[in-house]
Amino acid sequence: MLVQxxxxxxxxxxxxxxxxxxxxxRCRSYSSPPLRNDAGLTVTQVVELLQNPLNHWDYDKxxxxxxxxxxxxxxxxxxxxxxxxxxxxxxxxxxxxEHHQALSRVFEGALExxxxxxxxxxxxxxxxxxxxxxxxxIALTSRSGFLxxxxxxxxxxxxxxxxxxKELDSSSxxxxxxxxxxxxxxxxxxxxxxxxxxxxxxxxxxxxxxxNFTGEVVFRVLGEQERRGxxxxxxxxxxxxxxxxxxxxxxxxxxxxxxITKLCRHRxxxxxxxxxxxxxxxxxxxxxxxxxxxxxxxxxxxERDIQRMNKLMAxxxxxxxxxxxxxxxxxxxxxxxxxxxxxxxxVFDKLRGKGEGNNRVGVEPDVVLFNTLIDGLCKVGRExxxxxxxxxxxxxxxxxxxxxxxxxxxxxxxxxxxxxxARELYSQMIEExxxxxVVTLNTMVNGLCKHGKVHNAVEFFNEMKGKGLKGxxxxxxxxxxxxxxxxxxxxxxxxxDDMLSSGCSPDAIVYYSLISGLSTAGRMDDASVVVSRxxxxxxxxxxxxxxxxxxxxxxxxxxxxxxEMLNEMEVTGVKPDIVTYNTLVSYLGKIGDFETASxxxxxxxxxxxxxxxxxxxxxxxxxxxxxxxxxxxxxxxxMCSNSKVPPNTVIYSILIDALCKNSNVEKAVSLMxxxxxxxxxxxxxxxxxxxxxxxxxxxxxxxxxxxxxMIEDACSPDYVTMEILTEWFDAVGEIEKLKCFVEGYPVxxxxxxSPTSNCF
DNA sequence: TAAAATCCCT
Numbered sequence: 128m129l130v131q132x133x134x135x136x137x138x139x140x141x142x143x144x145x146x147x148x149x150x151x152x153r154c155r156s157y158s159s160p161p162l163r164n165d166a167g168l169t170v171t172q173v174v175e176l177l178q179n180p181l182n183h184w185d186y187d188k189x190x191x192x193x194x195x196x197x198x199x200x201x202x203x204x205x206x207x208x209x210x211x212x213x214x215x216x217x218x219x220x221x222x223x224x225e226h227h228q229a230l231s232r233v234f235e236g237a238l239e240x241x242x243x244x245x246x247x248x249x250x251x252x253x254x255x256x257x258x259x260x261x262x263x264x265i266a267l268t269s270r271s272g273f274l275x276x277x278x279x280x281x282x283x284x285x286x287x288x289x290x291x292x293k294e295l296d297s298s299s300x301x302x303x304x305x306x307x308x309x310x311x312x313x314x315x316x317x318x319x320x321x322x323x324x325x326x327x328x329x330x331x332x333x334x335x336x337x338x339n340f341t342g343e344v345v346f347r348v349l350g351e352q353e354r355r356g357x358x359x360x361x362x363x364x365x366x367x368x369x370x371x372x373x374x375x376x377x378x379x380x381x382x383x384x385x386x387i388t389k390l391c392r393h394r395x396x397x398x399x400x401x402x403x404x405x406x407x408x409x410x411x412x413x414x415x416x417x418x419x420x421x422x423x424x425x426x427x428x429x430e431r432d433i434q435r436m437n438k439l440m441a442x443x444x445x446x447x448x449x450x451x452x453x454x455x456x457x458x459x460x461x462x463x464x465x466x467x468x469x470x471x472x473x474v475f476d477k478l479r480g481k482g483e484g485n486n487r488v489g490v491e492p493d494v495v496l497f498n499t500l501i502d503g504l505c506k507v508g509r510e511x512x513x514x515x516x517x518x519x520x521x522x523x524x525x526x527x528x529x530x531x532x533x534x535x536x537x538x539x540x541x542x543x544x545x546x547x548x549a550r551e552l553y554s555q556m557i558e559e560x561x562x563x564x565v566v567t568l569n570t571m572v573n574g575l576c577k578h579g580k581v582h583n584a585v586e587f588f589n590e591m592k593g594k595g596l597k598g599x600x601x602x603x604x605x606x607x608x609x610x611x612x613x614x615x616x617x618x619x620x621x622x623x624d625d626m627l628s629s630g631c632s633p634d635a636i637v638y639y640s641l642i643s644g645l646s647t648a649g650r651m652d653d654a655s656v657v658v659s660r661x662x663x664x665x666x667x668x669x670x671x672x673x674x675x676x677x678x679x680x681x682x683x684x685x686x687x688x689x690x691e692m693l694n695e696m697e698v699t700g701v702k703p704d705i706v707t708y709n710t711l712v713s714y715l716g717k718i719g720d721f722e723t724a725s726x727x728x729x730x731x732x733x734x735x736x737x738x739x740x741x742x743x744x745x746x747x748x749x750x751x752x753x754x755x756x757x758x759x760x761x762x763x764x765x766m767c768s769n770s771k772v773p774p775n776t777v778i779y780s781i782l783i784d785a786l787c788k789n790s791n792v793e794k795a796v797s798l799m800x801x802x803x804x805x806x807x808x809x810x811x812x813x814x815x816x817x818x819x820x821x822x823x824x825x826x827x828x829x830x831x832x833x834x835x836x837m838i839e840d841a842c843s844p845d846y847v848t849m850e851i852l853t854e855w856f857d858a859v860g861e862i863e864k865l866k867c868f869v870e871g872y873p874v875x876x877x878x879x880x881s882p883t884s885n886c887f
Numbered sequence: 888t889a890a891a892a893t894c895c896c897t
Binding site for chain 1: 889890891894896
């Protein structure tokens, strides 16, 4: 009976323990009032007693402390001020009593001493190992559990943490302890364990509900960019946020924004939306500020989700969440990217107070907003309007034009072909003291290259190098593509080497442009070298790159290399598209391998790819090469009746050429008429084919008629046309008509006007 | 400490 009542009393004391944290801290000054046990000894006297060697310790004098006031043992242990002595004390008592509370208190004291130690982490771990070595016979107090979990968490000892947590009885568990465990588990990537602990904390009427520190830990982890171990499932994120908010624990603006940003970056707009709305619903405008909404708006904008952007903006207004200048920046950017530039300008005018309701929002447009608009205007060819905004910026202190402002405008004028204005803007920015960046350099170089001024581009680049501005992968891509474009492959290769030796790190695109240039030039060996260099640099080929290479190898009739590419595509998981199949079908048709060509087409259809006009063209071309024009015409008829893929200019040209070569000029002429009816515009190649046919059949009148039609179609003759017609017209004495034709006058004798009079 | 703007390949 007596023992039982004592135990009960002890348990009551025990329950008070979490609140003794602060008193423990106060004890560290070792100035607690003298406490006396039943044997008349004060705490100070006991501490003195324990300073004696171990064999002088008197258990009987100590005993009352063990039962009457075990919490005094904590003070005594701390005042020993020595961890080895504390351990002696534990061993001494452990040999003499079964009383767990006493041991627990002394152990707690030892842990407190360890936290004071300069190398506290090591000492705490040592005490943990000690406790483990005696089989965990020492029960843990709440404070002990807290200290040990904190240290195990730091040491990332997940297993030990979990075991320790399980050992704690539920009355010793507290929110603080759970938080420490969570922190440790998250630190070592043990999400599953952490979620389990959180489940307990988040239960209804939990003894250790989540507090703000729990929120700190959990929300920080949810917002982290990358983490080891597995990441959270969408439902887990939603569940945690919802339940924590239901317990009144909300993320701060920073963490909420970070969480939403992360979700949006991982293309999880749906979850991001839900998260924000849970916090909005449970916490209201106090818990959600514009920054978090901005993060979601930006994510929605990236996915072009206009509807939800509008909905969120409306909700912000309804809840009284004040939009910031960034909010409007995102909105304007989105409208510009959707090419809805006039709506963007309307929003902008509202901010400037130019529209109706003078600036109700109280947000001044900043540099970014101006830049966004200027870029938007330039991208739709309204660079002059952009220029007027530049002037407006110059008059405002808070939004002076910066490098990006000029970059946008320079690019706009370059793309519009106004290189002169682009150069002028460049000089202007230098005059205004706005520093050009590598983007400025790239924009100018690319603009000059795209307008046939490769030499000027090189000059500009060298000039900038002299000013200490280095080029990057983008600069070299522009130059390499330009030199490939004018078939100066050696120069392109030289720039590629320059790039590598100048220490510029190439991106995948610069490799792609060189591979494409080399392949189109038929230099497949060089292309292969670049491919292996690309792989060495850790990049992979993409679909278009494979297509370009396959096409190059086909032209060189290197079938084994084509198959090599196709195999590689399969291994690396790059799925062939219609372009790949068309290239193959076209090649197989040209070498006359109809069987393989038809197998490839079957596979293409099996893969769910519909034959395109190019596929039909390849097949028709193949039949024509085999002099099987009848079969080619049959396919053509099929295309005409199946309106899904109507024949285009190329298909007509192929057939007209083949019919003419097959001496069926009448049919070819009727196809020309068919084109006119169907509204398919012939090009120079088409006319060259039919001219050859009518020349071989000496159908002079038909030739005149076609010449007039060629002029009507605004299609100009090239050197092939002239070759076909000159000798023939010379022989039949009609060379004057050819002159008229070249000048763009009608020549058909059925014309009412006298053509010759017009010619001279 | 998080949220909006510029340049390159097919």
